Amino acid sequence: MNAIETNDLGFSYPDGTPALLGIDLQVKEGESIGLIGPNGAGKSTLLLCLNGVFNASGTASILGKELSKDNMPFIRSKLGIVFQDPDVQLFMSSVFDDVAFGPLNMGVPKEKIAKVVLDALEKVGMGTSEQRSSHHLSFGEKKRVALATVLSMEPQVLLLDEPSSNLDPKNRRRLMELLNSFTHTKIIASHDLDLVERCCSRVVLLSGGKISAQGPASDIISDKELLKNSGLW
Amino acid sequence: MHKHLLEEAARKDSLLHRTSATFKMSLLIIFIFSVVLTPVENRAAFILYIVLAVAGLIASKIPPVYFLKRLATIFPFVILMGAFIPFVDDKHGLARFLTYSLRALLSLSASIIILGSAGFTRLLKGLSNLRVPRLIVMLLSFLWRYLFLMLNSFEQMSVASRARGYGLIRKDMRTTANMAGSLFLNTFEKGESIYNAMLSRGFTGEINLISGEGLKTAESVILGSIVAVIIGMNIL
Numbered sequence: 327m328n329a330i331e332t333n334d335l336g337f338s339y340p341d342g343t344p345a346l347l348g349i350d351l352q353v354k355e356g357e358s359i360g361l362i363g364p365n366g367a368g369k370s371t372l373l374l375c376l377n378g379v380f381n382a383s384g385t386a387s388i389l390g391k392e393l394s395k396d397n398m399p400f401i402r403s404k405l406g407i408v409f410q411d412p413d414v415q416l417f418m419s420s421v422f423d424d425v426a427f428g429p430l431n432m433g434v435p436k437e438k439i440a441k442v443v444l445d446a447l448e449k450v451g452m453g454t455s456e457q458r459s460s461h462h463l464s465f466g467e468k469k470r471v472a473l474a475t476v477l478s479m480e481p482q483v484l485l486l487d488e489p490s491s492n493l494d495p496k497n498r499r500r501l502m503e504l505l506n507s508f509t510h511t512k513i514i515a516s517h518d519l520d521l522v523e524r525c526c527s528r529v530v531l532l533s534g535g536k537i538s539a540q541g542p543a544s545d546i547i548s549d550k551e552l553l554k555n556s557g558l559w
Numbered sequence: 560m561h562k563h564l565l566e567e568a569a570r571k572d573s574l575l576h577r578t579s580a581t582f583k584m585s586l587l588i589i590f591i592f593s594v595v596l597t598p599v600e601n602r603a604a605f606i607l608y609i610v611l612a613v614a615g616l617i618a619s620k621i622p623p624v625y626f627l628k629r630l631a632t633i634f635p636f637v638i639l640m641g642a643f644i645p646f647v648d649d650k651h652g653l654a655r656f657l658t659y660s661l662r663a664l665l666s667l668s669a670s671i672i673i674l675g676s677a678g679f680t681r682l683l684k685g686l687s688n689l690r691v692p693r694l695i696v697m698l699l700s701f702l703w704r705y706l707f708l709m710l711n712s713f714e715q716m717s718v719a720s721r722a723r724g725y726g727l728i729r730k731d732m733r734t735t736a737n738m739a740g741s742l743f744l745n746t747f748e749k750g751e752s753i754y755n756a757m758l759s760r761g762f763t764g765e766i767n768l769i770s771g772e773g774l775k776t777a778e779s780v781i782l783g784s785i786v787a788v789i790i791g792m793n794i795l
Contacts (some may be wrong), residue, residue: 379755399761407759413708414752419680419700426769431761439769459680461707479760 327390329355329483329511330376334384337368337375345371346382347535353511355482360522360543361515363532364557369515370410372532373485376513377407389482403432406476410488412468416460421447421471424460428479446478447471450504466497473504483511490518517558519547531556569678573620576676580685582778587673588689589782593789594665599658604792605665612668619676629671630664637663679703688773693766705749712745713738 335349346368353359361369375382378398386393388401406428409415418424425443434442447453450470455463463471469489476484489505490498498521505512505525516522522529522543529546531539533556539546546552553559569576575583590611597604616626641659645652674682680703687696716738720726725734774782 374755374759377759379758399763402759402761407756409752409756411752414749414756417701417704417753417756419683419703423680423700423769427757427762427767428760430767430769431763431765436769457680460704475760 327355328352328387329357329389330386330513332376332384332386335372335375335386336383337371337380345535346375349384349535349537351530351537353483353513355511356509357528358505358512358514358526360526360529361513361532362517362519362522362529362546362558363538367532367557368535369532370487373407373487373513373515376485377402377405379407399432403479404481405483405485406479406481407485408472408476408487408489410491412465412472413460415472415475416463416468419459420456421452421458421460421463422456424471425456425474425478428475432479442478442480446474449477450474451500466493466500469493469497469501470504481510483513484508486512486514486516488516488518489514490516490521523547531558533557569675569681571620571676573618573676575615575619575672578778579772579774580677580681581688581772581774582685582782583673583677584682584685584689585774585782586785587669589786589789590669591666594662594669597789597793599654601793604789605661607788607792608665612665612672615669615672619672621672621675625675626668626671629675630667633667634664637667684769684772687768693768696768697766705746708749709742709746713742716742 330351330353332349332351335346335351336344337346338344349372361372363369371380374380376386376388376393378393378401382393388397389404391397391400393401416424418427422443425446426439429439429442430436443456444453447456450473452467452470452474455467455471460468460471473486473489486505490501493501498518502521502524505514512526514522514526526543529540529543530537531546531552538556539549539552550559590608593604594608597608599605616623638660641656641663644656644659648655677685683696683700683703686699687693720734720738
């Protein structure tokens with residue numbers, strides 16, 4: 327079964343600039359997809375459309391349910407999106423409150439919240455940080471807590487926007503190990519081709535808001551001519 | 560990364576630090592209301608308030624330098640606001656101004672001690688427990704969180720401008736205004752992104768918060784006793 331299926335998905339920004347044009351994408355359950363493309367190709371926009379934050383034209387189904395306003399609570403609980411800038415994701419005054427934000431919105435009973443939060447922090451190796459303030463975390467820690475804010479919602483699909491950006495080699499390696507340990511369906515939008523090759527089985531190449539190629543990760547990433555023509559290399 | 564003095568003070572361990580945030584907030588509210596509402600003729604009550612403030616400062620183990628620095632930052636504004644009082648009332652103007660200053664000094668001291676012994680995050684939980692509207696608690700939470708980010712952005716912008724020689728020979732209002740405008744735009748864009756991040760985690764406009772620790776029995780007894788003493792001093 328496809329976890330995500332889009333047909334002719336399109337999106338234009340309010341000023342009329344087209345960002346996505348006719349996106350047809352199928353992602354199988356449990357599959358890890360790398361979304362690559364030059365700056366402005368529409369990678370982040372596509373993730374926000376799949377999560378329903380941006381209203382896209384065309385049709386999409388997420389875990390068998392149509393991407394529509396009525397199904398939004400279901401879709402947002404099952405599709406966790408981790409933003410590129412962790413300061414955007416961590417908006418509460420403490421790590422605990424940030425990780426609890428999603429589950430509380432999903433209606434998880436308050437007496438269960440502490441366990442859900444600690445479990446999610448444990449998964450990303452931040453088990454003792456729940457009382458810390460988000461602005462006192464290092465960048466690598468912020469990235470991991472941002473991931474925990476989504477894991478606490480127990481999603482089936484993870485959408486990650488530039489997960490390795492600005493990370494030092496050690497934190498980047500830890501992130502890759504973490505991503506490879508997850509069994510979720512994943513879409514990883516990134517310029518980090520090495521990470522994409524190590525964490526994803528298939529790659530979708532976006533260029534100018536369109537899918538210009540897709541196929542096995544190693545085939546696409548090793549095809550420098552293709553990457554050059556799409557403006558990524 | 561901004562390290563705030565308030566949070567450093569809040570990490571200390573003292574009798575006051577160990578009490579719940581709800582107790583501290585309740586104590587602060589009771590204290591401020593009492594200081595403001597007690598008639599100035601009731602000197603015994605004011606002596607009690609001064610003793611309480613000093614005792615609070617000692618019990619909190621807050622460094623006096625930290626306390627005085629905070630007080631020196633805020634108190635001049637309070638004095639400035641009351642500076643016109645002696646000119647409005649010829650007869651009792653000066654006395655009124657001194658009373659106003661004493662009330663302000665006591666209230667500010669109590670606020671600094673309580674904030675310093677709890678930390679902002681715990682105080683927000685205390686506010687939530689005291690049934691302060693969730694919208695206000697969340698707005699305060701955002702303000703606290705993003706104030707540091709804005710300061711960081713401003714510092715980075717300032718460093719970048721100095722790295723390109725700004726301020727060495729010339730310093731003009733136009734550049735400063737452009738920097739302020741850029742900071743505003745960054746803040747606006749960040750606000751949009753944060754709202755998107757909230758939506759993506761199921762935010763529908765309803766604010767759900769986890770409340771902090773409630774009042775312990777001993778704390779309730781202490782609060783009750785303080786209220787009783789204050790009422791007693793004002794009636795007798």
